[in-house]
Amino acid sequence: MTQTDNNAARQFIKAIPHSRRLGMEVEELGNGKAVISMPYDKALIGDPVTKVIHGGAVSALMDTAGGAAVVAHPLAGLGTATLDLRIDYMRSATPGQTITATAECYHVTRSVAFVRATACDADTARPVATATGAFTVMKGSS
Amino acid sequence: MKRSEPVIQVKRRRDLALSVIVNQVPYIDFLGVSFDRHGNQLTSTMAFHDDLIGNPMLPALHGGATAAFLEVTAIIGLAWASLWGEIEGESLDIEAVQTGVLALPKTIDFTVDYLRPGLPRDAYARARVNRSGRRYASVHVEAWQDNRDRLFAQASGHFLMPQRDG
Numbered sequence: 597m598t599q600t601d602n603n604a605a606r607q608f609i610k611a612i613p614h615s616r617r618l619g620m621e622v623e624e625l626g627n628g629k630a631v632i633s634m635p636y637d638k639a640l641i642g643d644p645v646t647k648v649i650h651g652g653a654v655s656a657l658m659d660t661a662g663g664a665a666v667v668a669h670p671l672a673g674l675g676t677a678t679l680d681l682r683i684d685y686m687r688s689a690t691p692g693q694t695i696t697a698t699a700e701c702y703h704v705t706r707s708v709a710f711v712r713a714t715a716c717d718a719d720t721a722r723p724v725a726t727a728t729g730a731f732t733v734m735k736g737s738s
Numbered sequence: 739m740k741r742s743e744p745v746i747q748v749k750r751r752r753d754l755a756l757s758v759i760v761n762q763v764p765y766i767d768f769l770g771v772s773f774d775r776h777g778n779q780l781t782s783t784m785a786f787h788d789d790l791i792g793n794p795m796l797p798a799l800h801g802g803a804t805a806a807f808l809e810v811t812a813i814i815g816l817a818w819a820s821l822w823g824e825i826e827g828e829s830l831d832i833e834a835v836q837t838g839v840l841a842l843p844k845t846i847d848f849t850v851d852y853l854r855p856g857l858p859r860d861a862y863a864r865a866r867v868n869r870s871g872r873r874y875a876s877v878h879v880e881a882w883q884d885n886r887d888r889l890f891a892q893a894s895g896h897f898l899m900p901q902r903d904g
Contacts, residue, residue, distance in 0.1 A: 614800035617789040641764040642813075643842060650765035651845040652809045656802025663792075663801070677793070678801035682849040 602626050605667045608674055615660045618653060622664065628701035630664035632657060635694045647691040651725075654695060655683055658713050658727040661699035666709040666731045669701040673734035676709065681729040689724045693717040701731075709733050755825045756780075758836050759817050763810075769803065771810050778822055782811040784861045791858065799856025804881065808863060808893040809848055812877040815865030816843050816897055820875075841900030843875060848895035856890050857883050873899055 602625060609615065609622050609632075618640070624631035634657045642650025659678055666676040689695050699713035713727040756775055760766055770785045784790070784807045792800025820843075824830040863881040870876075878894045 611794060612800065613789050613791040613794065614803050615792075618802075639764050639768045643844075644762040644764075645841055650763070650806070650810070651813075651848065652765060652769070652802075652806025655805035655809060655848065655850075656800065659792075659800070659802035659805060675793070675795070677798070677855065678850075678852045680849065680851050681801065681805060682847065683805075683845075684847045685845050688844075 602668070604674060605664070608667060609660070609664050612660065614656065618656055620657065620660055623696065625664060625668050628665055628669035628704075630661050630668055630699045631696060632661040632664060632699075633694050633696040636692050643688075646688060648688040649691075649695070651683070651685055654685070654689070654715055654725055655681070657695060657697045658683055658699070658715060658725065659729070661697035661713050662701075662711040662727065662729045663731060665699035665701040665711050665713070666704075666733070669704055669709060671704045671733075672701070672709050675734045676731045679708065679730040679732060681727060683725055683727045685725045686723055689715075689717045690719070695724060699727075704733060707733055751828070752825060755821065755830060756818065759821070759840065759842075760814060762840065763814075763842070765806075766810055766814070769806055769810065771807060773814060778819070780811075780815055780818055780864065782807070782814070782863045784863075786859045786861075793855075796855060797858050799858070799861070801850075801852060804852065804856050804861070804891050805848070805850045805893070807861060808850060808879045808881055808891060809845060809895070811863040811881075812848070812865045812879045812893065812895055813843055813845070813897070815879070816867055816870070816875055816877050819867045820870060820899065843897040843899055846874075846896040846898055848893060850891060850893040852891050854888070854890045859883055861890070862886075868894075871899070875899055
């Protein structure tokens, strides 16, 4: 992926309405890797007792990071859709802290891109969640 | 449930319990998800709005919005199913629940299959609790849009049940 492509991919991700609504920011992008952050927001609370963010919002972050990693892969085109996504929740994210997902597209075929991702809050030694997913590769990509 | 209980009272009790479970979660409102109840069967609706779009070119729903919708439906469906006995036995202390002491199941893992693109219109989902033990539960969820027979996504996940009496 060239620098121009990289900027195109970055713009592409910034233009996703649902990711924007969740306040996501592209921190790093290129060579099949994407780092995307999502700030804490009270509107995203899933557990009223502990004020922990809903797993669904973490899923949306993982899905965005996964798709971004595919788009940032040199062999995939500028566009993808999720085929499947599995998320394991290791612990509750600490309320008030930004969650950052790092996704890596580790294999691409003519039709499918394979991704793994990890999400952390401020305590980066203990991941909040991990994910694995398969994404579509657009026809016509090299 | 008492056989002689008037139907209006039965519905009011069930609907109040459901609204207490749903309204305590800010994220459900954020997504624009609501629940319809027929007896003990819940159907959730994610009303379409532009902020749910993931691909503006098609346009199609964001995979993350779809995953979140399915997970919300699974958690509420599981909480509802596990409270149903108490709601019907009138042993559920609604006032205690209203003050926010109702703990919800926690997701252990969740796997989503995307079967076709999510169209820019309302989506519906139903959860089925396949196994519900004291500590763990397994739930399957199906989502569709125009046609109930053409699912656009399905998911299954495992959940840790809240320990309500210590």
